[in-house]
Amino acid sequence: MxxxxxxxxxxxxxxxxxxxxxxxxxxxxxxxxxxxxxxGRRVEDSARALAACIARQCPPKEEIDASLAYAEDQFLAGDYPEAQRTLAKARGRNMRYKRELPVEVGDLLRASGRMLAVNGQRDAARITAIDSLDALKSGLPSTDRRIFIQRLAVGDAFAKDGRFIAARDVYNKVANQAAAAGDVRVKGYALFRIAGLYTSIAPLVPAYRQTAFDSLRRIDETTEPDLAPFRDAAKFLRCRLQGTGVNAGRDCIAATNTDRVSKAELIYAPPxxxxxxxxxxxxxxxxxxxxxxxxxxxxxxxxxxxxxxxxxxxxxxxxxxxxxxxxxxxxxxxxxxxxxxxxxxxxxxxxxxxxxxxxxxxxxxxxxxxxxxxxxxxxxxxxxxxxxxxx
Known part of the structure; x- marks a missing residue:
């Protein structure tokens, strides 16, 4: 999607x-x-499962899965600090396996970064997103889609921190690397993020309007068939520029919104x-x-x-x-x-x-x-x- x-x-x-x-x-x-x-599980049950796994020195992959399950239950119960501590301890035990288990360690770090964000540790969350990318790079080919996707997540972390130029540079890097690797879909994700970033900013900061239009034109000028959904979705982003203020383009979006879909696809969200x-x-x-x-x-x-x-x-x-x-x-x-x-x-x-x-x-x-x-x-x-x- x-x-x-x-x-x-x-x-x-x-x-x-x-x-x-x-x-x-x-x-x-x-x-x-x-x-x-x-x-699905009680926190006490997943805590016991993790403790038993560690006690019997279970394989690292199983221990990572058990740690993620326990942190999941803690998060759902609203215990954010303890969920983050669980993931931090798991990181300490399993970072040395990143070459053998790049995906599993990358998943652990990605979850840790997300929990850091909801705990208000934004700087640490951004650094952990980069650590997750490094884990994937340590054991996967450089053209693996999972590396591209995690690099996009690093760009997202920069965007959330208000570092828009850094985010744009990361997205551009992914777009270029994905294009070189023949991964057209990921190229579309990257280009769309750039356009989404600037069309979100432009209604509030008019100086970005031309940059926003330029980023949309970059999508419009693509010719790959697999990027047709992105060209279509760019119409909704363009609506955001039809007016001023945080609710810019709502009527335009409503008029453009005609195609029916099977899954829920958000096209307008007020601030x-x-x-x-x-x-x-x-x-x-x-x-x-x-x-x-x-x-x-x-x-x-x-x-x-x-x-x-x-x-x-x-x-x-x-x-x-x-x-x-x-x-x-x-x-x-x-x-x-x-x-x-x-x-x-x-x-x-x-x-x-x-x-x-x-x-x-x-x-x-x-x-x-x-x-x-x-x-x-x-x-x-x-x-x-x-x-x-x-x-």
């Missing part, structure tokens, strides 16, 4: 932060039709602006440092056949979740638009579920080398939807 949702979810939060989840829970529906998150929430919450504005433990919520919703969103339901939250920012989340969800589905108008549509976490990054304090939590929050969005065919 074209990573259009990545681009739009970036634009949907104040920090442009979005990433795929390290884990995916199962789902069920109760008698009232509400989606419920169902964790979640936390500024009003902070101003209305005096304790947040006055706070010198943000909270170390993120508030979080799992929000389910249904994508209707016409691409609108309804049946928004907060199914699980941390004990301290603030209703103010959650309202901003659900309001923004209600304004999303997806491509129409290949379903009858009377069909209930597709259920989705996402984890929202409000995070205060660790930053260097002005005028000192001391690092502390920023007082400015941002939202990390992780898609927890179990797609058909996933186990």
């Amino acid at each position: 074209i990573p259009f949702a990545f681009v739009l979810l970036q634009a949907a939060v104040s920090s442009q932060a979005a990433a795929p989840p390290p884990v995916a829970p199962a789902q069920s529906v109760d008698g009232e039709g509400k989606t419920i998150v169902v964790v 979640i602006d936390l500024n009003n929430w902070r101003q209305e919450n005096p304790s947040t504005v006055a706070r010198l440092h943000g909270e170390a433990t993120p508030q979080w919520a799992d929000v389910a919703f249904r994508v209707a056949p016409d691409g609108t969103v309804h049946d928004i339901d907060t199914v699980r939250t941390s004990t301290d979740v603030d209703a103010g920012w959650m309202k901003l989340v659900t309001d923004a969800l209600g304004e999303r638009r997806y491509r129409p589905l290949e379903r009858a108008p009377s069909d209930p549509g597709l259920r989705r579920i996402e984890r929202y976490s409000i995070v205060y990054d660790v930053v260097s304090m002005k005028g000192t080398r001391i690092r502390a939590r920023s007082s400015v929050p941002h939202i990390e969005i992780l898609d927890l939807t179990v797609e058909p065919g996933m186990s």
Whole structure:
């Protein structure tokens, strides 16, 4: 699938932060039709399984799998710090196997980077994304698609950090390397990320408008048949430039959005602006440092056949979740638009579920080398939807 949702979810939060989840829970529906998150294992069970694996000196691949399973359960339970500690310990035990197990160690590092991000360790998350790339490079051919994809993830980390030029350079490198290797699809991913990056910025920073148009033209001028879906999707990105402000192009997107698809494909996501929430919450504005433990919520919703969103339901939250920012989340969800589905108008549509976490990054304090939590929050969005065919 074209990573259009990545681009739009970036634009949907104040920090442009979005990433795929390290884990995916199962789902069920109760008698009232509400989606419920169902964790397949208890945290205690996966903890015992990992401890037993380590005790019997199981093979590194099994130990990595057990560590990922335990961290997954900790994450789903909302224990972000412990999930990260589990992955950090697994990294310490298994980094020496990166040449023999480049994919497994790369997966471990990628999951660790994602958990670092939701724990507010953005710099460490970016470095860990690079470490994951290095692990793959240590044991795979240089033209392996998995290396290209992880290099894109490094670019994503730069983009989330506001380092747009660095992100663009990484994406360009992948586009050129993939083209040389004959991997047209990955070339499309890279070009689309560049266009998505600049079309997300341009409505807020007009100086980037021409660069955004140039990046779209670069996609339009491709001729490979495999890039036709990217040329089609570029029409939606171009709509973002039809006007000004964060909601630019919504009407254009609605008019262009005619082709029906079988899976949920996000094409418009309004921003979640936390500024009003902070101003209305005096304790947040006055706070010198943000909270170390993120508030979080799992929000389910249904994508209707016409691409609108309804049946928004907060199914699980941390004990301290603030209703103010959650309202901003659900309001923004209600304004999303997806491509129409290949379903009858009377069909209930597709259920989705996402984890929202409000995070205060660790930053260097002005005028000192001391690092502390920023007082400015941002939202990390992780898609927890179990797609058909996933186990």
